[in-house]
Amino acid sequence: MLPVTERDIRASFVNASRKEVSDLTLPAGFADLDWDRLDYLGWSDPKFPRRAYAVVELDGRLVGMLLQQAEQRTSARAQCSWCEDVMLTNDVQFFAARKAGPAGRKGDTVGTLVCANFGCSAVVRKLPPLAYEGFDREAARDERIRRLGEHVRAFARALGA
Template identity: 40%
Template sequence: MVARERIITTVRPLDENRIRGSFINCSKGEARRLTLPRLTEIDWSEVDFLGWRDPKAAHNAYLVTPRGGEVIGVALRAAEKHRSAVKQSMCAFCGTIHAATDVTLFAARRAGAAGRLGNTVGTYACADLACGLYLRGKRRPAVHNPVDRAPLEQRIERTLDNLARFLDEVTTDNAR
């Protein structure tokens, strides 16, 4: 069993170099070419982790978060949308219930040799990766959500614990 590493709950503003240098599961060239969000437009007080979709490559997405005194970045690939009988789905990070089309299966190549062998880890998450905005009620899902009466700090902690479990899987080099 892998010991989970606690994610720091505050994200300080990050600059382009710090973000590009943080990626653990893609090449330096891929990190250099990815499209960053407009960093000056981010309200960092509402960011529990930085997540975004690449507007120039719709299937590419990225997560960046403090972890263990460092900043860790993970490149994700969004699965193709498909029609389903499922009407609603839940984000594995923040627990927000969305219309099924607003939750996406994201796959991350594992770090290290396992990733070079093609091993991936997948999870279902908010399609826009804006968990912090949903947690704070700044963005509302298209479907009615039952009210989570837990304090915001507790919901954020739960989200970061879920993210930490995902990152533990991504950083586990299980190549043999």
């Protein structure tokens, strides 16, 4: 992901009101993020329980998404829809997002299961275990990185971005 500024992030939201955007708190350590190791930027807002944000590059522009965390955790061991990791050591949480534009104003939403700490970019960069003799672990990692980007961008498109 290319480095972005606070101003870029605030201007990117497609499904948030001006008030919601002005109230958002940037993630801790924002100034020190390693942008080369991020496929999207995601974080929970410490001031607003259950509110989270994700920002991704889509078709040459930045798209910010306001997410609402479900009140209850999933009872079964869920798989993140974005990184698709089956060996996760962290929780997966259901997030819903209001659609952009008229659809969102009338209450339409989309939802997804995502790593609760938005650590997908780190997860997909780990070398997978050796599946069989001759398995190309580097190629498998590159494919996981590519698919993560596809899944986050597909979610942004589903919002109407």
